[in-house]
Amino acid sequence: MDLNNIILFACAAFAAGIWQAALYSWHFPTLAIVAVLLLITSLWRIIRNYQHSFWPVISLFFVAGMLCYHQAVIVRADDIGNYAGQTVNIEGTLVAVPEITPIDEQKRRVRYLLKAEKVTPAGAKAACYVTGNIRINTQYKEETSKPAAYGDKIIVTGKLLELHGYNNPGQIDMVAALKRQGITARMSGQEQMLQVLTTYKGYSWQVVLANWRDRMITGLQQVMPVNDAAILTAVLFGGYQGINKDVISDFAATGLIHILSVSGAHIALVVGLITWLGRRLRWGSLFTVTLAAVVVILYACMSGLTPPVIRSALMGLISLLAVILERESYAPAALAVTALAMLIYQPLLLFDISFQLSFGATAGLVFLYQQTVEYLSNYPAWLAGTLAVTLSAQLSVLPVIAWYFNSFSLISFAANIIVLPVIELVIILGLAGVIIYTMVPVAGNIIFVISSLLIGLVMMLTELLAAVPYSLVYIPAIGIIGSVVYYFVLAWVYGWRPFKLPGPGQLIRQWPRSCSMAAVLLIITVAVYALYPQPLTVHFIDVGQGDATLIITPHGQAVLVDTGGTMGESDFDIGARVVAPYLKHYGVRAIDYLILTHGHQDHAGGAAGVASAIRVANVLLPQEKYSPPVQALLHTRPVAVIPAYTGQRFLLDEVIVSIEQAVDESEIILRAAGGNEVSSVVRVSYGQHSFLLTGDLPAQGEATLLTKGLASCTVLKVGHHGSRTSTTEPFLQAAAPKFAVISAGYGNQFGHPHPETLNRLAAREIVVYRTDKQGAIVFTSDGKQLKVEPYIK
Structure with a gap:
């Protein structure tokens, strides 16, 4: 086996060890x-006969990957994250x-990154x-x-919190992304919590670069519309930041969303432009490659040297090195060495979506491009x-796209032919513009x-x-086993022939009848699986301080009770970025009933975010004055609005969804309109089990419900997030x-x-699950048995 293959297998083994x-x-x-035994064995085999050292070396890399992962997740005894949950003074x-x-004309939101140096817990001397x-x-x-600045030494006072994201399947793990940057805790509050001890007087290239970038953005905004400047x-x-949401959706639907973040495509474009100029102006190979490398480094610095930019720049520089050495055939090994080096430095990168997509797409170009051109x-x-x-x-990245996004852009092929050349011209002109603007602002404008x-x-x-x-078509997440099968078939189609397997063309020519029967059998199997009734699943989605419950019936009909929502002044759309991706991950492409217990x-x-991403057939609303979130929903797209009333019920695949209690208009007049007391109570029944969802119903509402006669339930969604005034x-x-x-x-600030x-709950020996500790909670039932699966065990 040649060196190229050994390096490829070593990288794959190291990644498998981490996983x-x-x-x-x-x-x-x-x-x-x-690891020590494998190292000794590998060295002995290499000395004796290096051709027999392959498996010991590969096994060594596998174990090394496991060791590196263990080292990466170890939290030091003096790490600031160990003080999470305490009120502290932190100096750094x-x-x-x-x-x-x-935020508005007066308020500004500031995000700082503080290197902690000293901590004083409350009460400590x-x-x-x-x-x-x-x-x-x-x-x-x-x-x-005004905010503090880079390099300032500050002291900050407040409650230190653990890093915590939305723990749902298929969700991008932002906590892991922060930990890869060395961030192990967080703190939030008002400006009074922070005090500057000493200001930084030295030189910082980060500040110079940030100020230059701000001047460029200001220059853009002066001569073009705000949305164009943001793009x-x-x-x-x-x-x-600043880009219209509809524009982002259009870029995603056409498969061009990667253009809105500096990636390997940008680096390749810069290198290609320099190479073309070098050929036209006869600069010579060495000078052209050297100039391209310098420009790549400068461009990476301009873009802020974020981890994705660094990865793209490294791959570009290694490709240029291969050109200098006239070893373009070493591209697979170069890619593997780059990935291996980055995983050794930061093993947790393996679970980073940007790393997976960038290296996966590059690997596709390296291994599949030439054969695809021939096809x-x-x-x-x-x-x-x-x-x-x-x-x-x-x-090359289809399983990754399916896992995280559950969609594939069929129109991306046309977009790459029609739109991408225009975008590339925009990038070239933009880069030229910012350089010229620095020297001659009028020409840059x-x-x-x-x-x-x-x-x-481009937008048109x-x-x-x-x-x-x-x-944009839906594609289901296929998991680890499905991904292994997919890549095996992909490699087979592209020429990998283990155990002397015939190729697809040869297989069809030699056994046409058998192939046809196998295809028909596969289609029938998939159809039977799709039509065969599945168990009822009830998902309590982790939406932070809020409620969102998904019910999927045996034949795939979906009911969503509440949708969560971000509190405060955040512009984070939980519906579009948490709930809708969760629904797509579980194959929900349409919601038969969206029930909002109340309008908080x-x-x-x-x-509104859910409705913009997934078709909603019917919406059940309490008979209260429409709150701003409900109004936003009704303005998103046309839906059938059904007023909720006590005793209302509908049947979906033998699953009964009923409204146990809902206030009518006369009751609203007697109560404080829009309060928790108007919360509808929903019961989901299937076979021997039922789920009772009480929204934010307070004690008074519970007492009213008891007077009507309350049947027992198997699972209770505790009212008002576990507040003292409910349950x-x-x-x-x-x-x-x-x-x-x-x-x-x-x-949360409410102490829930x-x-x-x-x-x-403990006094009655009720088994309690919490989304803040265990993430999404999924109950599965065939009407008799009931199983529960928390996302975090």
């Missing part, structure tokens, strides 16, 4: 002993340029030295104060090449205006393509649940769930 160590807990000393230095986002970084989110008023800023420097040889050369690039990259016109053309084309029917933000705030003792006695689910946000509520 295996993440799945199962292993005894570290035992792994270390095994700001090690990144603060990110400032406008002496400070302790610590390590690690924390993220601080705060606000300030522009008229009365050009995104394609040059990365980030979606498309009947097309014109320029068309075959363009299609082959898109097809190779997409095929002219280029920016031309870029703005082209951006208008992407909108037209995104509107094409079935331009934490229950209905995500409704009273008489109510628990009547409901008599075996399981209780509390949907609450980690470290309240200890008194937890004590009442």
